[in-house]
Structures are given as structure tokens and as C-alpha cells.
Amino acid sequence: MKNIIQNINKAFDHRIRLGIMSVLMVNESADFATLKELLGVTDGNLASHAKALEAENYIVVEKQFIGKKPNTSYKATKSGREAFRAHIDALESLIRKS
């Protein structure tokens, strides 16, 4: 039991961070506007949660210009994918145990 709890990742223990990771698991990359629409959050909220995931090295941020408009897009890293997969497995086994 203790083992499983250890796999519950604190970094994903928030609806928005969970959402960002879910989207990035099944999409090669997602830009800021797309994530905002999907998650239904404000700019500031999304930016701060994305920063938290970036600090853990779970996602990478790519900034570039499309024409004159700045475009920010996010990608899940290999370690981010592994950590998220472990997190889902942990959630599942916790539910199955009880």
C-alpha cells in the first residue's frame, strides 16, 4: 500500500496540471490557445501551472513567432510521459485495492 501511495505524483495533484498532461500525452504538441480552450482556464492560471510542470522537467515550452504573433506551444518530455503513466497506474491500483 505504501508503495502505491509513493507513486501518486504530487506534481499532478491538481485538475489543471492533470489536464495539461492528459492533452500532451495524446498530442504531439499543443499551443497555449488550444490548451486554454480545452481546459477552460484563464491565461495566468494556465501559465503558472504550465511553469510548475516545466520546473519538474515534465514538459518543454517552445516559443516562436508565427508572422508577428508570438506562439507558445508545449510538449511532454520522455520523463513526463513516464511519470504520468506511473501516476495513472497508481490511481488505478488504488481504486482496485479498496
Added chain:
Amino acid sequence: MENQKYLDDLQDIRNMMNRSTQFLSLSGLAGVMAGIYALIGAWFAARILDYHSGQYVTLESLTFKLILGIAASVLVLSVITALVLSHFKARRRSEQLWNHSSRRLLVNFLIPMTTGGIFTLLLLRHEVYGLIAPVTLIFYGLACVNASKYTMSDVRYLGITIILIGLLCTEFSGYGLLFWALGFGLCHIIYGSIMYFKYDRK
């Protein structure tokens, strides 16, 4: 209690994964309407062919132009209906009609569809009229199968059914209009209703 939170988390994850890859605001009712337009169009085309029976249909003939006009009207009406009904459905689901997933759906639909369109034009140019009905059916079916990864799975079965009808149509040339009505008319009505009752009526 803790358990409920984990269940909600898993539900959220699944929801986000689906919503970010699939466009689920596609209207089933629009499919039914497209099928009805196609049946009406086929009925008019059959009347015209009866009326001009015995004549050789060429590219310049009135018969051909009229039938082309009917086909184009059916197509335009269907596209407009699909856009309008999907727009309303998207609004109900507080989603946008033109977003990341609908764009992906459209692009993947249009690749086989445009190929089929160009191929049909080339067949017309080479006067291979007998193959036009099966080719349009088969390419439309392939377009549906290809697009189905980005929307409801029912579209996949619609595509497969239309491909089969297209292949049958190749064997029974001369009944092109009948197979067209079957594929574009009846199949759309059947699968459109299934989708309507499964997803829209809530």
C-alpha cells in the same frame, strides 16, 4: 471518499484525452438531412434520365449538366447543413466549431476526398462514365474511415458500408444512380439517426 477523488481524476484524464483528439460536436441530424437531400436529388436525376432516355449522355448534353447541377446542389446543401447544425451542437457543448480537433478532422477527411474528386474529373475527361458512381462512393467511404479517428467511431462504420456499396456498384454498372441513392442517401440516414439517438438527444 478518497476513492471518489481518484475516480474523478481518471475520468478527467480520459475526458481530456478524448476532447483534445476528437471532434465530438459533429451533428448526427446533419447526416440524416444530407441523406434526405441525396434521396431527393437521386429522384430528380432518375426523372431526368427517364425523360431523356435513349439519348447518349455526353459532357455537353443538357442531361449531363442538369445531373451535375443536382449533385452540386446536394453537396452544397449538405455541407451548409452540417456546418450550421454542428455549430449549434458545439455551442451547446461549450466548444468551438473551428478548433484544433475540427481542423484535424477536416484535413484528414479532405485528403482522400480531394483525391477522389480529381480522379473523377480525370475519368470524365477520358469519358469513363461507368466508373464515376463507384469511384465517388469508394473515395467518400475512404475519407470517412480516415476522418473517423478524429471523431465518433460510427463514422468509421458508415465509411466501411459505403466502400462496400461502391465495390458492388463497380460490378453492376448501369445501376450507378441506385447505388448512389443507397450509399449517399440511405446510409447517411441510418448512421445519422444512430448518431443522433446516441449522442445528440440529451
